[in-house]
Amino acid sequence: MNKIVSLCKRRGFVFPGSEIYGGLANSWDYGPLGVELKNNIKWLWWKRFVHRRGDIVGIDSAIIMNPKVWEASGHLSAGFADELVECRHCHARYRADQIDLKDACPNCGTKGDFTEPRLFNLMFKTFIGPAEEKADIAYLRPETAQGMFVNFKNVLVTSRKTLPFGIAQIGKAFRNEITPGNFIFRTREFEQMEIEYFIPAPKNEKAWGGYFDQWRKEMFAWIKEIGLDYGKIHEMEVPAGERAHYSKRTIDFEYEFPFGVKELYGLAYRTDFDLKNHQEKSGQNLEYTDPQTGEKYIPHVIEPTWGVDRSILAVLCESYNEDAERIFLKLPPKLAPYKIAVFPLLANKPALVEFAEKIYNDLRRDFSVVWDDRGNIGKRYYAQDEIGTPWCVTFDFDSLEDKKVTVRDRDTMKQKRVAIKDLADYFKGKLSE
Numbered sequence: 101m102n103k104i105v106s107l108c109k110r111r112g113f114v115f116p117g118s119e120i121y122g123g124l125a126n127s128w129d130y131g132p133l134g135v136e137l138k139n140n141i142k143w144l145w146w147k148r149f150v151h152r153r154g155d156i157v158g159i160d161s162a163i164i165m166n167p168k169v170w171e172a173s174g175h176l177s178a179g180f181a182d183e184l185v186e187c188r189h190c191h192a193r194y195r196a197d198q199i200d201l202k203d204a205c206p207n208c209g210t211k212g213d214f215t216e217p218r219l220f221n222l223m224f225k226t227f228i229g230p231a232e233e234k235a236d237i238a239y240l241r242p243e244t245a246q247g248m249f250v251n252f253k254n255v256l257v258t259s260r261k262t263l264p265f266g267i268a269q270i271g272k273a274f275r276n277e278i279t280p281g282n283f284i285f286r287t288r289e290f291e292q293m294e295i296e297y298f299i300p301a302p303k304n305e306k307a308w309g310g311y312f313d314q315w316r317k318e319m320f321a322w323i324k325e326i327g328l329d330y331g332k333i334h335e336m337e338v339p340a341g342e343r344a345h346y347s348k349r350t351i352d353f354e355y356e357f358p359f360g361v362k363e364l365y366g367l368a369y370r371t372d373f374d375l376k377n378h379q380e381k382s383g384q385n386l387e388y389t390d391p392q393t394g395e396k397y398i399p400h401v402i403e404p405t406w407g408v409d410r411s412i413l414a415v416l417c418e419s420y421n422e423d424a425e426r427i428f429l430k431l432p433p434k435l436a437p438y439k440i441a442v443f444p445l446l447a448n449k450p451a452l453v454e455f456a457e458k459i460y461n462d463l464r465r466d467f468s469v470v471w472d473d474r475g476n477i478g479k480r481y482y483a484q485d486e487i488g489t490p491w492c493v494t495f496d497f498d499s500l501e502d503k504k505v506t507v508r509d510r511d512t513m514k515q516k517r518v519a520i521k522d523l524a525d526y527f528k529g530k531l532s533e
């Protein structure tokens with residue numbers, strides 16, 4: 101893990117947040133390469149689940165919502181609170197379910213001197229307007245899901261979808277986590293990709309089970325798409341007592357991170373819990389009318405949810421390789437921040453530089469490309485391998501004659517000559533493999 105964190109900082113994937121002020125514990129900023137990787141993951145997801153399907157549409161809802169939303173969703177009641185204990189000596193707080201109250205405080209070592217467990221709400225509070233008064237309290241959303249529920253009717257009417265259909269959203273969520281840590285695995289500000297998939301009110305168990313199974317398969321298809329090894333994925337059927345307050349069935353998809361097997365994604369059957377409560381609290385009719393039968397009912401919901409940051413971390417862990425000669429990130433090419441690096445063999449030969457620059461500029465129309473003319477070729481390959489660039493293109497003296505360049509593959513380190521005029525098609529082909 102330390103190697104990954106250090107590579108991320110060294111090469112500009114992820115920086116410690118607010119670093120020049122000594123940082124802010126467990127906050128991280130994505131750098132130039134990190135934001136490319138993140139956007140590639142989000143874009144791939146959007147393409148797969150929104151653009152390539154006729155039954156899902158996207159939205160982008162506000163982070164600060166009417167506080168009544170959180171009353172209806174159950175987040176303002178005990179359901180979204182963790183039980184905490186505090187060490188009376190050093191005031192460090194721990195989740196009651198993660199510590200033995202007879203043990204020594206992991207922070208200061210004082211033996212067994214903890215407060216009684218108390219509920220602690222995970223939502224970030226803020227104030228709207230100039231006065232910090234109770235009436236103006238608002239919250240940063242702890243999940244993107246509620247944005248989809250409160251817009252259900254708007255989307256239904258404007259998109260003219262019929263059940264089953266889904267609403268997708270990618271966006272930030274905030275949780276005042278008690279035990280953040282493990283780099284970007286658990287932070288207080290993170291990003292989610294979520295789908296609320298609305299289904300007809302099930303007449304029997306089988307009716308929702310079929311949709312649940314379809315989404316289970318979709319989770320695996322996505323896991324494959326971003327190059328994670330199935331062997332490192334563990335499906336955990338969450339027992340009734342441990343499920344979220346709204347869920348009738350939950351599967352956690354866990355991944356073997358270097359610090360343990362931990363939740364990567366989740367899949368939950370949220371029943372009609374959310375829409376029913378919003379209908380009750382808002383007084384608005386959120387029913388769906390079956391176009392064939394005229395029957396009116398509140399749809400039920402299957403919710404697959406993906407953490408963006410945990411996706412990035414899993415992809416980095418999966419891709420990290422090192423041998424005696426090099427460190428290389430074996431990123432799936434569609435996720436790599438740069439697809440291609442272009443080099444002139446020698447930086448001090450204007451003819452080579454001029455032609456290489458032309459190739460660089462041409463390829464940039466279709467791909468994310470980086471230029472490098474520092475040091476020798478070996479060093480440049482090393483630097484590109486470390487950030488996962490799948491292909492390096494070198495313009496050399498032969499290129500002046502044969503109008504071909506050397507394309508070197510990151511994983512096999514094999515080189516081949518490709519005609520300059522065919523380069524764009526060559527890489528398009530490679531990226532669609």
Ligand code: ATP
Nearest residue numbers: 277285286287290363364365366405406407409410
């Ligand atoms: P955990 O049990 O790890 O706290 P959770 O079950 O509370 O997670 P969900 O409410 O299901 O998580 O959130 C959906 C997804 O959002 C998770 O599968 C995870 O990928 C991501 N996620 C949740 N909390 C965090 C966090 N604090 N930091 C980064 N990602 C998170």
